[in-house]
Amino acid sequence: MAALRLWPLCLTIFVSPHVAATNYYVSISLPKGVQIELPKNWEALSNKQRINLGAYSQAKVESLGLDTSSELDFAANYYDDRNQAAGIVNVRYYPDLAVSQADARAASVSDIRELDTQLRQGMDQGFSGTGVRILNWKGTKKQVIHGNTVFITEYKRSPMQDNRNFIVRLVRMFNMGKSFTVTISYREDHEYLLRPITDRIIASIRLH
Numbered sequence: 001m002a003a004l005r006l007w008p009l010c011l012t013i014f015v016s017p018h019v020a021a022t023n024y025y026v027s028i029s030l031p032k033g034v035q036i037e038l039p040k041n042w043e044a045l046s047n048k049q050r051i052n053l054g055a056y057s058q059a060k061v062e063s064l065g066l067d068t069s070s071e072l073d074f075a076a077n078y079y080d081d082r083n084q085a086a087g088i089v090n091v092r093y094y095p096d097l098a099v100s101q102a103d104a105r106a107a108s109v110s111d112i113r114e115l116d117t118q119l120r121q122g123m124d125q126g127f128s129g130t131g132v133r134i135l136n137w138k139g140t141k142k143q144v145i146h147g148n149t150v151f152i153t154e155y156k157r158s159p160m161q162d163n164r165n166f167i168v169r170l171v172r173m174f175n176m177g178k179s180f181t182v183t184i185s186y187r188e189d190h191e192y193l194l195r196p197i198t199d200r201i202i203a204s205i206r207l208h
Contacts, residue, residue: 025200029208030091032178037204038076038089039197045075078186078194084162086190089201090183099174104149107142112151116140119153119170133158135165146206148173156188164189171202 025037043050078087107115116139123134138154153170160166168185184201186194 025204027204030180032093032175032180033207034091034178034180035204035206035208036089036091036182036201038201039078042076042078042087042089045077050077050079078197080187080190086187087194087198088166088183088185092181092183094179094181095177097174097179098176099179100176101149101174104142104151104174107149107151112140112142115151116153123155127157130160131158132160145171145203148175148205148207150205152202167191167195169198169202171205173205175207 024040026040027035027037029035076089077085080086119140120134120137127133134155134157136156138156140151140153143150143152151172151174153172154168156165156167158165165188166185167188168183171182171184173180182202182205184198186198
């Protein structure tokens with residue numbers, strides 16, 4: 001399907017949060033009707049400062065006057081006992097895409113293979129000159145989450161700043177001008193702890 005095209009690597013999030021705590025997770029409302037749940041012990045990043053998710057979300061809601069149409073820079077990390085980032089979540093929107101959920105649902109095996117090839121080539125180009133390498137490419141699959149079709153790409157990359165490899169999953173939802181990618185990654189040495197948690201985060205992605 002020609003409409004399914006490569007999306008750039010997501011490194012930035014735009015969010016306007018409204019938070020409700022459920023169990024050990026915080027539910028965050030993002031722009032364009034996107035909702036995601038993150039563990040309470042993860043921390044938002046704002047102006048290079050780490051902020052408790054609940055406190056960050058409350059402050060943003062108060063400053064916005066509950067205006068959830070605004071787009072704010074946002075990222076959330078999980079830090080290990082050595083104060084190093086072991087889990088990372090980012091979101092990025094693509095307002096100019098013309099690919100719909102109907103297109104995504106209709107994507108064939110051949111379409112997904114083509115998308116996956118484009119993604120791999122784009123990643124190789126994006127990492128060129130950075131010293132980062134893709135160590136294992138697991139490919140792209142189509143999945144339905146809360147009635148919405150998404151494309152999940154998984155790969156393992158070499159370190160950017162330390163000596164630990166990361167497992168990365170890109171969750172793409174084609175939804176015309178509301179299309180977005182959630183990038184979820186964790187350090188390979190924390191896989192036993194963070195794989196099920198990141199599975200839970202992915203399963204929480206929905207539109208409202």
